């Protein structure tokens with residue numbers, strides 16, 4: 001049976017299972033499910049800062065806070081019939097306001113469609129009473145579970161420019177017809193399409209990432225050396241995960257008081273063999289139970 005699991009700690013999705021009960025997200029065997037560090041795996045939320053693009057702690061504080069269930073969320077524009085969902089909310093504490101002096105309401109809906117797609121919708125509102133705008137960067141830091149990193153390719157980012165985190169964020173243009181992994185990789189692809197595919201040849205499975213309001217995409221695998229340096233990550237676990245993160249980084253989002261931003265992520269897992277190994281994004285969309293216009 002399809003299922004999902006969400007922790008109030010971090011508003012963090014830690015499990016997404018297909019109809020056979022197989023796990024689709026990677027969570028480290030060494031993950032710690034309590035403060036102060038974020039859970040290693042699943043879908044951490046990076047807000048209000050991605051990485052060190054600002055003065056806050058790495059990836060912002062949302063992934064390290066205890067969220068609450070939102071019992072009375074304002075209506076969602078997307079129809080939610082036949083989906084199982086939970087609504088969470090995060091508001092800044094007095095302590096948060098000292099490090100990031102902006103009032104906000106962050107509403108997160110995590111939904112599972114009847115077809116098993118996992119859908120995350122973030123709605124962030126500026127509730128400043130002092131008339132001030134604020135800006136933030138953002139990412140859904142999704143860890144996908146894969147058979148073996150050497151069997152995986154990421155399609156949809158070819159010919160795009162990226163900032164290479166391993167080379168002082170210098171800007172390059174992707175030359176390959178897909179991204180394959182042979183060593184540590186940590187890049188921010190810019191102006192990406194709303195669909196990206198992660199093709200796992202050995203599992204004969206393709207993850208399709210669809211996103212809205214999130215122009216950038218981070219692709220990350222720590223490889224062996226960095227894996228050993230992370231205390232909450234097994235030495236060999238880099239082989240079984242890849243992060244493809246729907247993000248807004250290059251151009252921060254700015255909200256005036258009263259304004260709201262929406263960022264959507266929709267994940268599907270489809271058998272690659274069905275497409276004879278050739279991903280046809282249009283066909284994937286047509287086969288989806290969710291209309292494309294609900295995501296962008």
Ligand SMILES: O=P(O)(O)OC[C@H]1O[C@H](O)[C@H](O)[C@@H](O)[C@@H]1O
Nearest residue numbers: 051058059165186187218220243
């Ligand atoms: O260890 P964390 O703070 O969770 O960050 C894990 C990774 O997140 C992103 O993918 C960044 O691009 C990487 O540079 C970083 O190493």
